[in-house]
Amino acid sequence: MGATKEHIHTETANEIAELAKVLAHPARVAILQYISKQDSCICNDLVDEIGLSQPTISQHLKVINEARLLKGTFHGKSICYCIDIDRFQELQEKFNSFFNKTKINCC
Amino acid sequence: MGATKEHIHTETANEIAELAKVLAHPARVAILQYISKQDSCICNDLVDEIGLSQPTISQHLKVINEARLLKGTFHGKSICYCIDIDRFQELQEKFNSFFNKTKINCC
DNA sequence: ATTTAATATCGTAATATTGCAATATAACAT
DNA sequence: ATGTTATATTGCAATATTACGATATTAAAT
Numbered sequence A, B: 001m002g003a004t005k006e007h008i009h010t011e012t013a014n015e016i017a018e019l020a021k022v023l024a025h026p027a028r029v030a031i032l033q034y035i036s037k038q039d040s041c042i043c044n045d046l047v048d049e050i051g052l053s054q055p056t057i058s059q060h061l062k063v064i065n066e067a068r069l070l071k072g073t074f075h076g077k078s079i080c081y082c083i084d085i086d087r088f089q090e091l092q093e094k095f096n097s098f099f100n101k102t103k104i105n106c107c
Numbered sequence C: 001a002t003t004t005a006a007t008a009t010c011g012t013a014a015t016a017t018t019g020c021a022a023t024a025t026a027a028c029a030t
Numbered sequence D: 001a002t003g004t005t006a007t008a009t010t011g012c013a014a015t016a017t018t019a020c021g022a023t024a025t026t027a028a029a030t
Helices: A011-023 A026-037 A046-050 A054-066 A085-102 B011-023 B026-037 B046-050 B054-066 B085-102
Strands: A070-075 A078-083 B070-075 B078-083
Touching: A011 A026, A011 A054, A011 A085, A011 B011, A011 B026, A026 A046, A026 A054, A026 A078, A026 B011, A026 B085, A046 A054, A054 A070, A085 B026, A085 B085, B011 B026, B011 B054, B011 B085, B026 B046, B026 B054, B026 B078, B046 B054, B054 B070
Parallel strands: none
Antiparallel strands: A070 A078, B070 B078
16 A cells, blocks of 8 residues: 555546655745746756755756656856746646536536 | 645645545546546546545545545435536646646746 | 344554655756 | 866765555434
């Protein structure tokens, strides 16, 4: 017991859940917001800005990155993270599709 | 260590994360989809439909309910769950607001 | 009153997530 | 080559989540 039984659910349900997990931690929401707020996309100010340790931030960035929401370009020794807008948009559309399909019926 | 440090984040970040958590499990996504699919909103067919035990479904319903996404009306000994459309809509709007505000800038 | 059916709660085991110190890696600067 | 700075990875402790059996609870049905 204890582990999510992914195999009993539909593709869609698993996908929505997986994408929602990225947003399911305030630090990751904050990271996305902060990256977008900078018009040039500065990076581990995130540690100072958000107030979590560097390893923790790095771990959250990994989760965001695994959802293909980040484009990192090396800029000297630092990395310039920025949001992959196309993918971000795609994510928004997937959520909206879920919401729209789901809200059709009911008492 | 171990626990999410909510206090260091903004209201908005915490709120989005909290709402995302509801959708961050495929069973809960599936429950929302199934409830909406039934034009009359039948209930613990969910146990048969989704393939998790009754206590597990009940627990997931609790999470959905705590996000104020359910309206339960008693119908004999069974409960007729249905989605609170207004709240569901509100949730969609909050997500869209986050997406729209966040996707403005970037490299 | 007893039985039956639907749902909720409790307790607990398995697993996942969060957070950080310590350490590794990579790239530039000297 | 060595030091410095930025980021990633590892290891581990604390906490949260998931799942379910066992047990309540509730309300209709007999």
